Amino acid sequence: QAGQADVAMAPSADMFEMGVKVQVLKRATMFSVRARKLAEIYRAYESPEDLPPNERSLLERDYFRCSLEEEWAQTRAFFNRRDPRQLERADRDPKHRLALLLRSYLGRASGWANDGDPGRRVDYQIWCGPAMGAFNEWVRGTFLENPDERRVVTVGLNLMMGAAVMTRVASLRNQGIALPVNAWKYTPEPESSIRERLALYAATREAAPSDARTAASVFAFDTPPPRPVGAGIEQNRETLP
Numbered sequence: 001q002a003g004q005a006d007v008a009m010a011p012s013a014d015m016f017e018m019g020v021k022v023q024v025l026k027r028a029t030m031f032s033v034r035a036r037k038l039a040e041i042y043r044a045y046e047s048p049e050d051l052p053p054n055e056r057s058l059l060e061r062d063y064f065r066c067s068l069e070e071e072w073a074q075t076r077a078f079f080n081r082r083d084p085r086q087l088e089r090a091d092r093d094p095k096h097r098l099a100l101l102l103r104s105y106l107g108r109a110s111g112w113a114n115d116g117d118p119g120r121r122v123d124y125q126i127w128c129g130p131a132m133g134a135f136n137e138w139v140r141g142t143f144l145e146n147p148d149e150r151r152v153v154t155v156g157l158n159l160m161m162g163a164a165v166m167t168r169v170a171s172l173r174n175q176g177i178a179l180p181v182n183a184w185k186y187t188p189e190p191e192s193s194i195r196e197r198l199a200l201y202a203a204t205r206e207a208a209p210s211d212a213r214t215a216a217s218v219f220a221f222d223t224p225p226p227r228p229v230g231a232g233i234e235q236n237r238e239t240l241p
Helices: 031-044 053-064 068-082 084-092 094-115 118-123 130-139 152-174 191-207 212-218 231-239
Strands: 007-011 021-025
Touching: 007 031, 007 130, 021 031, 031 053, 031 094, 031 118, 053 068, 053 094, 068 084, 068 094, 084 094, 094 118, 152 191
Parallel strands: none
Antiparallel strands: 007 021
16 A cells, blocks of 8 residues: 655664665654654764663653663673674773664564564564555556555566566657557556467567567557558648649
């Protein structure tokens, strides 16, 4: 259901300190808003101990759902297993310790989404760009609107078939062939229908590789066969004085 405007930029967990951002879904989740708030906190304070009571309460209530001390203990245990050098640096640099603490929320948010954790629904981090919204708009009203029909092969064939149609239409128009406006529109089809079209196109291409009428019939523009631009003018020229 995501639209092209249902995405936002949010701080990246891996490159949080550098200010790098990633595209995420903002619809039905507060992750992007909360992640940006973490970036503001990181820029404003030098260590966890510097956090004022209101910011500390916000983190404990809405982000970690535990005390900062408990969250740091979990974060420390994680990095002790994965990368102890981060802890060595955190012991020397309070700012880095703050970064690791805040990154713990960012790092786990994608896991909550993957696991479908119902208690963390508003914190889901779902990587998503406007292309997903464009795809949803393209398939609206077709069988691919149902997520259960979106199989890898089916979606892939439709994308490639659509690209082939666009390329073919552009080629014909560049050759001066007049085509209807809706020739640019390709509606998603079931996999079996696409394979039948490809087989028919292969057969007709062998018989008449440069026949524009054949291409139009294979791609079903639902209009009369195309004719060269200016054909009507040539036919009417004999009646001119």
